[in-house]
Amino acid sequence: DTEVTQTPKHLVMGMTNKKSLKCEQHMGHRAMYWYKQKAKKPPELMFVYSYEKLSINESVPSRFSPECPNSSLLNLHLHALQPEDSALYLCASSPSSTGAGWTEAFFGQGTRLTVV
């Protein structure tokens, strides 16, 4: 089973709203990632969690707040977003994020976010 599950599939939110994206995997992977993908562009890394600790933040604005409650779950809390933040948000996981233990990353189906 190589499944990464993301909820919700679609989300429309106003610029003053607070919402959260959720991601879950049961492959025993210890690294989880958030990527952002704009239309006709490749995914761009936002955050990396390794063993439930934030290891990489790609200078993402503070209106995006990641959280890793346990090794299977990853959340992305959204607050005061701008219309230009509208995109497909992808979660991914891999066995680890460092060393020889790292292999391929598996992606979820994404959350299509629209900020109005």
Next chain:
Amino acid sequence: EDQVTQSPEALRLQEGESSSLNCSYTVSGLRGLFWYRQDPGKGPEFLFTLYSAGEEKEKERLKATLTKKESFLHITAPKPEDSATYLCAVRIYNQGGKLIFGQGTELSVKP
């Protein structure tokens, strides 16, 4: 600067017409090259991992190869269901699992 370039940007084939997609990379310390397929509005689907020059992987009508500077994704006798965007990504030494993606090749296979 680490860079991944895919060509062509778009490719239109007739069903059964074989072709290749290219992914060239300029990186410091390659730790793996990955091919993904992405359908519109969906997440990338993992296809292949290549680690060293000379390595080849096959899956159905797809075959991925790797040299020291580039990778090719060969598509033999494609079918309409192979239509998708194909993404190449690299992992670099000491970058904590970060994937750097190319811009993708949008493949369209007509019956």
